[in-house]
Amino acid sequence: MQNKSSAVMxxxxxxxxxxxxxxxxxxxxxxLLGRLELSGRVCREPTANRGHMxxxxxxxFDNVEASDVHDYGCGYPINDYLFGPDPDGVDWTIFNxxxxxxxxFISRALRTSRVGVAAIVRSAFLEGIGRYQNxxxxxxxxxxxxxxxxxxxxxxxxxxxxxxxxxxxWLVWQQGRDGLPQFDWIPPCRRRLExxxxxx
Numbered sequence: 037m038q039n040k041s042s043a044v045m046x047x048x049x050x051x052x053x054x055x056x057x058x059x060x061x062x063x064x065x066x067x068l069l070g071r072l073e074l075s076g077r078v079c080r081e082p083t084a085n086r087g088h089m090x091x092x093x094x095x096x097f098d099n100v101e102a103s104d105v106h107d108y109g110c111g112y113p114i115n116d117y118l119f120g121p122d123p124d125g126v127d128w129t130i131f132n133x134x135x136x137x138x139x140x141f142i143s144r145a146l147r148t149s150r151v152g153v154a155a156i157v158r159s160a161f162l163e164g165i166g167r168y169q170n171x172x173x174x175x176x177x178x179x180x181x182x183x184x185x186x187x188x189x190x191x192x193x194x195x196x197x198x199x200x201x202x203x204x205x206w207l208v209w210q211q212g213r214d215g216l217p218q219f220d221w222i223p224p225c226r227r228r229l230e231x232x233x234x235x236x
Contacts, residue, residue, distance in 0.1 A: 056134035058189035076127025082117035179208035
């Protein structure tokens with residue numbers, strides 16, 4: 037009999053047509069930026085949501101082109117990133133896409149980013165024959181950065197509290213960097229990178 041305890045099962049499952057509204061805690065984006073040698077001035081965030089990642093990216097880039105397929109009331113342009121022709125190129129594309137569409141987001145971002153792409157995904161995204169054949173075997177990431185502490189993402193809201201059974205990592209592609217992916221851990225850093233104003 038299968039153990040269905042939430043401590044064992046990853047409980048983040050969404051309907052097929054869901055917006056997959058799980059905002060990224062700002063400290064998790066700062067953890068990524070602290071690991072990259074950023075070059076370039078323009079970053080695209082095509083899943084802006086309520087702007088939690090956008091505001092952190094603005095700490096590192098001169099310009100952040102932010103949009104989302106849904107209007108969350110924060111003034112970002114409404115745009116379906118996966119619809120129509122590829123957008124103009126930018127230096128970096130960094131995002132937290134719906135899990136079921138992550139492969140498509142990554143593929144489009146790789147075609148339209150001059151320097152690099154970074155996607156925060158459930159660590160389970162690394163599994164799967166289809167993803168291996170369609171993405172990882174053809175365009176493996178440069179870096180796999182696994183969080184050692186849990187990144188709690190609540191549906192529809194950003195909160196300092198809570199727990200999760202879901203593990204997350206950053207996948208990073210950097211132009212001109214060939215060879216096997218480099219795997220590393222992001223050591224505990226939430227306490228150092230979190231700010232009170234992140235939750236205002």
